Amino acid sequence: MINAHTGPQPADFADVRATNLAVVLRFVRDNAPCSRADIAASTGLNKATVSSLVADLIERRLLKETGLTENRVGRPATMLMLDGSPYAAVGIEVNVDYLTAVAVDLAGTELLSWRRAFPGATATPPQAIAAVAALARRVLGRMGKESRRVLGLSVAVPGLVDLGGCVRVAPNLGWRDVDLAGDLTKALRDPGFPVLVDNDGNLGALAEHRFGGSGGAANLVYLTGEVGVGAGVLMDGRLRRGGAGFAGEVGHIQIDPAGPRCRCGRHGCLEAVAGVGAVLRRTAPDATPAELEPEVDEVVRLARGGDAETLRSLESIGGDLGRGLAILANLLNPDVIVLGGYYVPLGEWMLPAARAELARGSVAPAGGGVRVEISALGHGAAALGAAARLLDSIDSGRLPA
Amino acid sequence: MINAHTGPQPADFADVRATNLAVVLRFVRDNAPCSRADIAASTGLNKATVSSLVADLIERRLLKETGLTENRVGRPATMLMLDGSPYAAVGIEVNVDYLTAVAVDLAGTELLSWRRAFPGATATPPQAIAAVAALARRVLGRMGKESRRVLGLSVAVPGLVDLGGCVRVAPNLGWRDVDLAGDLTKALRDPGFPVLVDNDGNLGALAEHRFGGSGGAANLVYLTGEVGVGAGVLMDGRLRRGGAGFAGEVGHIQIDPAGPRCRCGRHGCLEAVAGVGAVLRRTAPDATPAELEPEVDEVVRLARGGDAETLRSLESIGGDLGRGLAILANLLNPDVIVLGGYYVPLGEWMLPAARAELARGSVAPAGGGVRVEISALGHGAAALGAAARLLDSIDSGRLPA
Numbered sequence: 001m002i003n004a005h006t007g008p009q010p011a012d013f014a015d016v017r018a019t020n021l022a023v024v025l026r027f028v029r030d031n032a033p034c035s036r037a038d039i040a041a042s043t044g045l046n047k048a049t050v051s052s053l054v055a056d057l058i059e060r061r062l063l064k065e066t067g068l069t070e071n072r073v074g075r076p077a078t079m080l081m082l083d084g085s086p087y088a089a090v091g092i093e094v095n096v097d098y099l100t101a102v103a104v105d106l107a108g109t110e111l112l113s114w115r116r117a118f119p120g121a122t123a124t125p126p127q128a129i130a131a132v133a134a135l136a137r138r139v140l141g142r143m144g145k146e147s148r149r150v151l152g153l154s155v156a157v158p159g160l161v162d163l164g165g166c167v168r169v170a171p172n173l174g175w176r177d178v179d180l181a182g183d184l185t186k187a188l189r190d191p192g193f194p195v196l197v198d199n200d201g202n203l204g205a206l207a208e209h210r211f212g213g214s215g216g217a218a219n220l221v222y223l224t225g226e227v228g229v230g231a232g233v234l235m236d237g238r239l240r241r242g243g244a245g246f247a248g249e250v251g252h253i254q255i256d257p258a259g260p261r262c263r264c265g266r267h268g269c270l271e272a273v274a275g276v277g278a279v280l281r282r283t284a285p286d287a288t289p290a291e292l293e294p295e296v297d298e299v300v301r302l303a304r305g306g307d308a309e310t311l312r313s314l315e316s317i318g319g320d321l322g323r324g325l326a327i328l329a330n331l332l333n334p335d336v337i338v339l340g341g342y343y344v345p346l347g348e349w350m351l352p353a354a355r356a357e358l359a360r361g362s363v364a365p366a367g368g369g370v371r372v373e374i375s376a377l378g379h380g381a382a383a384l385g386a387a388a389r390l391l392d393s394i395d396s397g398r399l400p401a
Numbered sequence: 402m403i404n405a406h407t408g409p410q411p412a413d414f415a416d417v418r419a420t421n422l423a424v425v426l427r428f429v430r431d432n433a434p435c436s437r438a439d440i441a442a443s444t445g446l447n448k449a450t451v452s453s454l455v456a457d458l459i460e461r462r463l464l465k466e467t468g469l470t471e472n473r474v475g476r477p478a479t480m481l482m483l484d485g486s487p488y489a490a491v492g493i494e495v496n497v498d499y500l501t502a503v504a505v506d507l508a509g510t511e512l513l514s515w516r517r518a519f520p521g522a523t524a525t526p527p528q529a530i531a532a533v534a535a536l537a538r539r540v541l542g543r544m545g546k547e548s549r550r551v552l553g554l555s556v557a558v559p560g561l562v563d564l565g566g567c568v569r570v571a572p573n574l575g576w577r578d579v580d581l582a583g584d585l586t587k588a589l590r591d592p593g594f595p596v597l598v599d600n601d602g603n604l605g606a607l608a609e610h611r612f613g614g615s616g617g618a619a620n621l622v623y624l625t626g627e628v629g630v631g632a633g634v635l636m637d638g639r640l641r642r643g644g645a646g647f648a649g650e651v652g653h654i655q656i657d658p659a660g661p662r663c664r665c666g667r668h669g670c671l672e673a674v675a676g677v678g679a680v681l682r683r684t685a686p687d688a689t690p691a692e693l694e695p696e697v698d699e700v701v702r703l704a705r706g707g708d709a710e711t712l713r714s715l716e717s718i719g720g721d722l723g724r725g726l727a728i729l730a731n732l733l734n735p736d737v738i739v740l741g742g743y744y745v746p747l748g749e750w751m752l753p754a755a756r757a758e759l760a761r762g763s764v765a766p767a768g769g770g771v772r773v774e775i776s777a778l779g780h781g782a783a784a785l786g787a788a789a790r791l792l793d794s795i796d797s798g799r800l801p802a
Contacts (some may be wrong), residue, residue: 016417160765169768204495219644233732234644240636242734243620246772247636249731252764256658264764323655331634331732332652333643363653363665364561365569369645 017053018397020045020121024053025062026395028080029107033066035077047174053260054080060399061086062106072269082107087400088148090139091386092132093156093200095379096120096227097292099131099138101387105148106394108211112142113380120229125178133187140191154386155180156200157229163245165197171264172228196389200224201248202239204323204377205232208338209387215378217335221251221328224382225341229271232385233332251275254337256257274321276342282313296342303349311349316351322357329362330372340375347374418454419798421446425454427796428461429481430508434467436478450733455481461800462487463507483508488801489549491735492787493533494557494601496780497521497628498693499534502540503784506549507795509612512542522628524547524705525759526579534588541592543618552801553791557601558580558782559629564646566598568775572665573629579661592761593620596788601625602649604786605778611789614777618736624651625783626742628693630672634733634784647794652676656724662717675722683714697743703780712750730763730771741776748775 009346023043028034041218056061064083069076084106086330093100095162099118103111118131143150157180159170181197187193214220218237224230229251241247251263251271258266262277272278276296282342284295285300302310316399325337341346351372359367375381395399409477424444432443441451443595458464465484470477485507495499499521504512519532537554544551582598606623615621619638625631630652634641634726642648652672653665657746660669661679666783673679677697684703685696703711726738740748752773760768776782795801 075564081434113750127496162738168594171764217644229777233733235641235648236639240635240641240733241771243736244734244765246765246769247732247735249734249764252762253728254762255732258659266762327654327728327733330470330654331632331648331728332641333645333650335644335649361653361655361667363570363650368643370563394539 015333020049020105021037021053021057022395022397024050025057025082028063029082029395032081033079035079036120037077038142041386049203050234051370057399058083062394062399069269074320077237086149087148088146089387089390090136090137090143090148090150090162090202091156091383091388091390092139092153092155093203093380093383093386094118094120094132094173094180095382098379099135100380100383101135102387103139103143104384104387104391105141106391107352108388108391111148113383114138115379119176120173124172125180125183125227128173128175128179129178129183129187133184136184136188136373140188143330144185145326149400150191150193152196153184153188153191154196154203154391155184155390156198156203156382156386158200158224158226158230159251160246161197161199163241166197167197168246172226182346196386198389199230199245199248199384200226200382201230201250202216202230202241203377203383204340204381205234205239205385207377207381207385208375209237210232210391211377211384212381213289214336214337214338214373219332219336220380221250221332221334221337223337223339223341223343225276225343226379227276227338229275231328233334235332235334249267250324250328253324253327255320270324273326274317276346277319278320278343279313279346283310284319292342296345300345303346314346314349315353318353319357320368321350322354323361325354325358325370325372326361329358329364329368332368333364333368336371338373340374340377341379344374356362404801414646418481420460421450421798421800422454422800425451426483426798429464430483430796433482434480434552436480436504436623438478440481458800459484462798463795476801477763481758487548487550489544489547489551490788490791491544491551491554491606492557492784492791493540493554493788494600494604494781494787495519495521495529495533495574496559496783500536501781501784501789502536503781504540504544505785505788505792507792509792510788511756512547512549513540514784515564516780521574526576526581526584527781528573529576530579530581530584530588534585537585538588550801551592551594553597553794554585554589554592555597555599555604555787555790556585557599557604557787559601559625559627561599561647561650562598564642566653567597568598569647573627585682597787599787599790600633600646600649601627601677601783602629602631602633602651603642604633604784604790605741605776605782606635606640606705606739607789607793608778608782608786608787609741609776610635610638611792612778612785613739613782615737615739615774618735620735620737621733622651622700622733622738624738624740624742624744626744627780628677630676632729634735636733636735649719651725651729652729656721671725675718675725677747679718679721680715680743680747683718684711693743697746701746704747715750716754717749719754720758722751726759726764726771726773727757727762730759730765730769734769735771737772737774738775739776741778741782742780745779747776757802 078253231250262269262272505731657669663670
């Protein structure tokens, strides 16, 4: 059958223009302040093309001239930097014990970052949608006051999200087949921008790639480290979602057939042996999800004080985590695995054992070069990544109309 | 720092031409025989551009006119199909118990497929290189007699191959840091075409993608099923190699901490619990690698005859394999996992238990839609994939000079 949708699509001159707009935009993002001549010299585009592209980007207020001139021999040059000030991208994360909201401008500058407690484990999906919509409306109100145009809202959820934005299963929220994108669009009364839904691990990985400390590694795995343990898998610079969008479910990989029962009903899952629940089960057996943050603070306090039992627990759980990391290293050979969420405060005492287990379990010499690092982004990562997902589309040359 | 190598590269008109040549070539591959008008209608390229692209491809003997005309209303049209007859791509696989060689033309038609016993477990690297070079020379001689230009030689190895073609570790061959690409180029006295080296799982995945029964699934994992168990991971239509090229080492993922010792020195690796070695350990404990094929034949004979002990063993090993497949399903959510090598003759009795374990261990409903299939390519897959790797570069528009 002859079908326009088989195989790669042809390139035309509009594609060339979009690609080159993206090249200029990303070059300025990485190198600002810089001149038109710098852009031409480094990208291989000719000066006339660069001038035309820059004019287009300035007109859409994606670039601006800084008025600065570089200290150089010869004529002074007008320097460029990112603008993007009239726009905003909004990300919200729903999790078991909190909601977060982040808004960024197109330069990636944070416009707001809010976090509030939220009873995710007990709220029904309609209650959760109402809470997310209320939070979104407050963010939109704020952006409106700042005369910013909102380019989109993207929501992070700790669960399996299909390619249409439907949450198929979110074990720790107790959700099944929730059309979050559709319901939220209705609750916001068709706000005139796209509402996207994605897995929190995927969005955390995007945030790490763009804003994290790993230098934009092209092969990166991000572990969420919340009540659930999910992952986002970035290979060759792009998020890899798998055939149905369910890739990255590292939390339910079986680490030990004889291990404890997981909330998903299986035994010895990574989440059950090395998630924050496993930590608290040993150190604070009566904690409930709503009390997670103070309980984790207490564990940190004990560890800082050198409490032997706490240190032993964290080391042992770090080793179990490392066995999961070895699976990631063997299968994906990322440049870096970044630990987020509650692994950020707890990682200091888990990392040595985790790294040792990764090296031991990796068939490639020296762990295949895989680094293990603690995220600098904390619990805001997924919401930040939700906003970053919207910036990625601008960066690929799909400019706002 | 301003650096020409940061960020994406700009597109220019040469890229557009290459992209469009690739679009036409792949369209004809998928839809031949077809006319220039069909290509224009389905790709969106205008007719003048299509005529110019087709002329270029005919001149390089990548396409040819078949002389047929389609049964249609209006003027008869000249139909096109792939040619590529003056070219050959050569693939060779080195494994523990055999060498294979495959040559294909640019249409993917097999020109030769040879297999011979080879003592890979005991041969030294220089002996192996000499044997591969001798086999390569015979293939090159045959291609010369057919007046075909060899576009490249690509070699598959069951081990960790770095991005420069050096075999870092091949546990079942006993190799460490063997510069196979370099040594082979020397042994062939600079043959005037590229010599590439890659992991057998990677190349098997390429072969499955192009020639296998899975309909060109964009997200595909191929398991080698030889003495070692390796994987090639294809996501979003491309092989994903990881940061250092070591992705896909599924064979050394720990399935059971209490499991048997693996040849890599660890315990309970997938290869140790569910590789062909695990099968023979139960059914033919005295087999050596040189005797693998007849021993596997004997297992198949017993299974066919309904031998209860053999069937029980294969079912149990199938279950262990399925626990490994569940890890792949959770982490990568491929469209399909294809089992190759010795899993081809043995799969019939292992698959039901393997599929059941995959479904049980997958957090996504219905195993996330992951299919598990037996390869139709058999032991020739890696060598065929090695040749296919060379075709892929033509298909992406990098035409022979």
